[in-house]
Amino acid sequence: MVYTVTFNPSLDYILRLDALEKGEINRVTYENILPGGKGLNVSMVLKNLGHESQALGFVAGFTGEAVEKQFASFGCRADFVRLPDGFSRINVKIKAKEETEINGQGPLISEAAQQELFRKLEKLEKGDTLVLAGSIPNTLPDDIYERIMERLAGRGCRIIVDATKGLLLKVLAYGPWLIKPNNHELGEMFGKELRTEEELLAHAGKLQEKGARNVLISMAGEGALLLTEDGKSYRSPAPKGTLVNSVGAGDSMVAGFLAGYEESGGSLEEAFFMGVATGSASAFSENLATRPEVEALLRTIRR
Numbered sequence: 001m002v003y004t005v006t007f008n009p010s011l012d013y014i015l016r017l018d019a020l021e022k023g024e025i026n027r028v029t030y031e032n033i034l035p036g037g038k039g040l041n042v043s044m045v046l047k048n049l050g051h052e053s054q055a056l057g058f059v060a061g062f063t064g065e066a067v068e069k070q071f072a073s074f075g076c077r078a079d080f081v082r083l084p085d086g087f088s089r090i091n092v093k094i095k096a097k098e099e100t101e102i103n104g105q106g107p108l109i110s111e112a113a114q115q116e117l118f119r120k121l122e123k124l125e126k127g128d129t130l131v132l133a134g135s136i137p138n139t140l141p142d143d144i145y146e147r148i149m150e151r152l153a154g155r156g157c158r159i160i161v162d163a164t165k166g167l168l169l170k171v172l173a174y175g176p177w178l179i180k181p182n183n184h185e186l187g188e189m190f191g192k193e194l195r196t197e198e199e200l201l202a203h204a205g206k207l208q209e210k211g212a213r214n215v216l217i218s219m220a221g222e223g224a225l226l227l228t229e230d231g232k233s234y235r236s237p238a239p240k241g242t243l244v245n246s247v248g249a250g251d252s253m254v255a256g257f258l259a260g261y262e263e264s265g266g267s268l269e270e271a272f273f274m275g276v277a278t279g280s281a282s283a284f285s286e287n288l289a290t291r292p293e294v295e296a297l298l299r300t301i302r303r
């Protein structure tokens, strides 16, 4: 079973407008509200691809109820910890000439609530996959990913971490099965801009030296690279298409990778191409990738 953990789920309020004028009243031409947060997105795309998962994390208040309800309406399973106070955040995604995002802070997560999540994670067993994705609210200790990985050590679970630089660097010692920095995040981890594929793969190798097993580097419209634990590397251009909504492209890529790995009986190469196609299918669509969209793109990049 795949479990996704999202510490700070959200309602993503997606707005489209011709131009965003600072300091003015702006009127939108399109609006939508979707459940969000990286782990939830991974679960929703897995569902679209025909794979079950269970989402874990924290929700609070009326926005939390809306997250739960909408998430369930997509046919996704969740076992969230409900917090007594506060409300799940609303993240505003403004699509004008350029994309602007305003992500909320999220509710306070008490020590007792953290323990409740840890109890839920006790059910993980050999062969299960855990996806830890997204930021940690600043009301939580920033070693929480490490604490989870420490507790699960030796159980034979595959752990995927999709987080930004500080968080990601800290979990490497626990041997995550897959990490997915984008090319900019990878550069930031080393305090430099990485321009060529050779530079990116060399630095992915440095993350492997620190403990990461497989490193998937996403590069938005430039495609992706994969460095596997047995030293093989794969590259793929992004499929051709028109960018409609890049929110969740990275999460979709993780879901596609997992689905591809599962469906191919454990081929990292197949997982990689399915990941790229799924990321791009989400980027080219108003909503998250669907199976027919992914299959159509996969045919354009895979043999």
Ligand SMILES: Nc1ncnc2c1ncn2[C@@H]1O[C@H](COP(=O)(O)OP(=O)(O)OP(=O)(O)O)[C@@H](O)[C@H]1O
Pocket: 182, 183, 217, 218, 219, 220, 221, 222, 223, 224, 238, 239, 241, 243, 246, 247, 248, 249, 250, 251, 253, 275, 276, 277, 278, 279, 280, 281, 283
């Ligand atoms: N403009 C684009 N054109 C084609 N494919 C894209 C585009 N943007 C994203 N993708 C696809 O999605 C994958 C992941 O995108 P990206 O590198 O932006 O991840 P990310 O930085 O984690 O994104 P996010 O945090 O917005 O989810 C890319 O490797 C590519 O396959």
Ligand SMILES: O=P(O)(O)OC[C@@]1(O)O[C@H](CO)[C@@H](O)[C@@H]1O
Pocket: 008, 010, 012, 035, 036, 037, 038, 041, 091, 103, 133, 134, 135, 136, 247, 248, 249, 250, 251
């Ligand atoms: O604030 P975080 O946790 O880093 O990111 C949250 C978020 O921006 O990521 C998802 C897209 O990847 C959105 O659904 C969500 O709003």
